[in-house]
Amino acid sequence: MSNTGQHEEGQNARELSKSKNRRHLLDSAADAIFKHGFRGATIAAIQKISGLSRGMINLHFKTKENLLLAVxxxxxxxxxxxxxxxxxxxxxxxxxxxxxxxxxxxxxxxxxxxxxxxxxxxxxxxxxxxxxxxxxxxxxxxxxxxxxxxxxxxxxxxxxxxxxxxxxxxxxxxxxxxxxxxxxxxxxxxxxxxxxxxxxxxxxxxxxxxxxx
Known part of the structure; x- marks a missing residue:
C-alpha cells in the first residue's frame, strides 16, 4: 500500500474514532441528566458514565455547557x-x-x-x-x-x-x-x-x- 493510502486509512480510522467518542459523550451526558437530573449532570458524572477523560470532553465540546447544548x-x-x-x-x-x-x-x-x-x-x-x-x-x-x-x-x-x-x-x-x-x-x-x-x-x-x- 502506498504512503498516501496508509495516510488516508489512518486518517479515516481517526475520524471514525473521533465520531464514536463524540456520540458516546452525547449518550453519556444524556444518561447523566436522566439519572442525576440537570444539576447533577456534572463533568464527574459524565466521566464516570462514559469512561472518558475530561480532556476528551474538552476536545470535542470545549465546555460542559456546550456538551449539554449538543445533547x-x-x-x-x-x-x-x-x-x-x-x-x-x-x-x-x-x-x-x-x-x-x-x-x-x-x-x-x-x-x-x-x-x-x-x-x-x-x-x-x-x-x-x-x-x-x-x-x-x-x-x-x-x-x-x-x-x-x-x-x-x-x-x-x-x-x-x-x-x-x-x-x-x-x-x-x-x-x-x-x-x-x-x-x-x-x-x-x-x-x-x-x-x-x-x-x-x-x-x-x-x-x-x-x-x-
Missing part, C-alpha cells in the same frame, strides 16, 4: 428526523401522514422515560438559558407549519366548510404536549393504545370524512 440539539434532531420522514413522504396521503405522526409521537422510540425526562429537564432550564429554547419549544415553527399543511390538505379533500387548519394544528400539538406530560408523570400507567384512541377521537371530530373510530 438538546441531538434529541431535537432525532425527533425531527422521525416525523419529517413521514411528513415528506410523497407516497402518503394527508390522512396517513397525520396518523403516522401520531404513531411516531407515541412510539417507545420517542416517548420513553429517559428521553422524555431529558426533554423536561431542558425545559426547566430554558428560562435561565435561552439557548435551549429552540430545541425544546412546543411551538416549533417547522413542526407547526407541517401539521397546518396536513390539516389544510384534509380540509381541501373533505367536506369541512368551517375547517380551520391553524386551529386544528394547535389542537393536535396541545394534545401531543398533554400526552407527553401525562407520560412523564405517570409512565408506568400510561396506555399507548388508549392515547392513540384519544388522538383518533379528536381526528374523527375534526375530520370525520377521513378518520373512523
Amino acid at each position: 438538546a440539539e441531538d434529541l431535537s434532531n432525532s425527533y425531527s428526523e422521525r416525523w419529517n420522514k413521514i411528513a415528506r413522504n410523497p407516497d402518503l396521503s394527508a390522512r396517513d401522514k397525520l396518523m403516522g405522526i401520531i404513531k411516531v409521537d407515541l412510539s417507545p422510540d420517542i416517548l420513553n422515560e429517559r428521553d422524555v425526562a431529558i426533554w423536561f429537564a431542558f425545559r426547566s432550564e430554558a428560562c435561565s438559558n435561552p439557548d435551549y429554547h429552540k430545541f425544546i419549544d412546543s411551538r416549533d415553527a417547522s413542526f407547526h407549519n407541517t401539521i397546518v399543511e396536513i390539516c389544510q390538505s384534509l380540509i381541501d379533500e373533505g367536506t369541512y366548510p368551517n375547517g380551520d387548519a391553524h386551529l386544528a394544528a394547535d389542537a393536535f400539538i396541545a394534545l401531543f404536549e398533554g400526552m407527553w406530560t401525562d407520560f412523564h408523570l405517570h409512565s408506568e400507567e400510561f396506555d399507548r393504545c388508549r392515547a392513540e384512541r384519544v388522538c383518533l377521537y379528536i381526528a374523527n371530530s375534526l375530520f370525520p370524512d377521513h378518520f373512523d373510530l
